[in-house]
Amino acid sequence: MPASRGQCSVKEQVEELPEWALELRQVAVSGDAAAFARLFEHFGPRVKAFLMKSGADAAMAEECAQDVMATVWHKAVSFDPARASAATWIFTIARNRRIDMLRRQRRPEPEDLTWGPEAEPDQLDALVMQQETARLSQALEQLPEKQRVLIERAYFGDLSHSEIAEATGLPLGTIKSRIRMALDRLRHTMSRESIRE
Amino acid sequence: MIRHHITDELLMAYSAGTLPEAFSLVVATHVSLCDECRARLESYDAVGGALLEKMDGAIDLSAGSLDATLARIAAWKDAQDRPASAITQALAPEEQPVFPAPLRDYVGGDPAAVRWRPVGGGVRQAVLPTSREASVRLLYIPAGTAVPDHGHRGTELTLVLQGAFRDEHDRFGAGDIEIATEVTQHTPVAEPGPDCICLAATDAPLRFSGWLPRLAQPFLRI
Numbered sequence A: 001m002p003a004s005r006g007q008c009s010v011k012e013q014v015e016e017l018p019e020w021a022l023e024l025r026q027v028a029v030s031g032d033a034a035a036f037a038r039l040f041e042h043f044g045p046r047v048k049a050f051l052m053k054s055g056a057d058a059a060m061a062e063e064c065a066q067d068v069m070a071t072v073w074h075k076a077v078s079f080d081p082a083r084a085s086a087a088t089w090i091f092t093i094a095r096n097r098r099i100d101m102l103r104r105q106r107r108p109e110p111e112d113l114t115w116g117p118e119a120e121p122d123q124l125d126a127l128v129m130q131q132e133t134a135r136l137s138q139a140l141e142q143l144p145e146k147q148r149v150l151i152e153r154a155y156f157g158d159l160s161h162s163e164i165a166e167a168t169g170l171p172l173g174t175i176k177s178r179i180r181m182a183l184d185r186l187r188h189t190m191s192r193e194s195i196r197e
Numbered sequence B: 001m002i003r004h005h006i007t008d009e010l011l012m013a014y015s016a017g018t019l020p021e022a023f024s025l026v027v028a029t030h031v032s033l034c035d036e037c038r039a040r041l042e043s044y045d046a047v048g049g050a051l052l053e054k055m056d057g058a059i060d061l062s063a064g065s066l067d068a069t070l071a072r073i074a075a076w077k078d079a080q081d082r083p084a085s086a087i088t089q090a091l092a093p094e095e096q097p098v099f100p101a102p103l104r105d106y107v108g109g110d111p112a113a114v115r116w117r118p119v120g121g122g123v124r125q126a127v128l129p130t131s132r133e134a135s136v137r138l139l140y141i142p143a144g145t146a147v148p149d150h151g152h153r154g155t156e157l158t159l160v161l162q163g164a165f166r167d168e169h170d171r172f173g174a175g176d177i178e179i180a181t182e183v184t185q186h187t188p189v190a191e192p193g194p195d196c197i198c199l200a201a202t203d204a205p206l207r208f209s210g211w212l213p214r215l216a217q218p219f220l221r222i
Helices: A010-013 A017-030 A033-053 A057-080 A086-103 A124-140 A145-155 A164-168 A172-196 B008-016 B021-033 B035-053 B065-080 B102-105 B210-218
Strands: B122-127 B135-141 B150-152 B156-162 B177-180 B194-204 B206-208
Touching: A017 A033, A017 A057, A017 A086, A033 A086, A033 B035, A033 B065, A057 A086, A057 B065, A086 B035, A124 A145, A124 A172, A124 B035, A145 A164, A145 B008, A172 B102, B008 B021, B008 B035, B008 B135, B021 B035, B021 B102, B021 B122, B021 B135, B021 B156, B021 B194, B102 B122, B102 B210
Parallel strands: none
Antiparallel strands: B122 B135, B135 B194, B150 B206, B156 B177, B156 B194
């Protein structure tokens, strides 16, 4: 456990998380309805817009957006801010709902590596992940218009997987290294836990 | 040590949610075994997150939407009173299940639960149920056995789960994924040692070179 954690109470630690990670933690730990309302106000309309751009009509998108936000509440405990931003995590929930709704298929997901409800988020890792996410957003904005449009189309489900080849080649090196470090730490913790049992 | 990984376009398509279910199963199974590809995949998810955050003209939800969602949450909680979330623990090697979780979901368990069907030459297979755009099956290839020389009309992903195979190009051990396209013509042979078990997905029927396997093809149900 990092030395920085030992000194402060749980409350103080939580307050230093990136903004949406803080709200998600409050929902997870104490079922905080006000924190959820803030998340809802920010992400609800974005999720609805994402679903409509992906081919859903307004009524279906509204219905699914509510469902996605309800899932955000229920799964808040499994959100790991050292591994993803809140927007990234909510994107994966919305995407899975879209596959279910528009394509009527199951979505095989990788084996879960949850960090567990008891674990405390590491604030420093969470803040670095936030910076990496901001840097990625900037890098995406600086891409040539043609490639940016292609990437958007890919994520709205508008490109076949053979067309997607042209949209790859993104500047993902640094964010990938951070995620890899977070995974290594998680693996390390998981193997320690299993020895203790 | 995994040497053969998933390509960027497959990872991006899986992250965007546009792969056929059969391919998604192979990707999800490989990612379960390979943290390098998991980190790459989660980077592509971060691209999706950045797009969501930047969503132009975010569309307002209808009035009462928050209340409706809170009612949903309450109803859900009542219904199941939240079972403790399952946490995957790293298991000691001898307890390690052979199949990663996403594959177990499709098979209904580990290798013992598979309903194998012989397809000739000692090779067995089990087709798994997925949407029809592409198909996926488990292959059981006894050590030292060759799979008939075949080309591919579409894309074929082969993930090794146990044992290893070799073809004219390279060696593929547990966790490795081989991506074959229309131009790939090869004769994979299972190495001596443990029998080889693979998960193989294709978006077109296999095309065998010899006339006998070609006749057998309708019976393979692929």
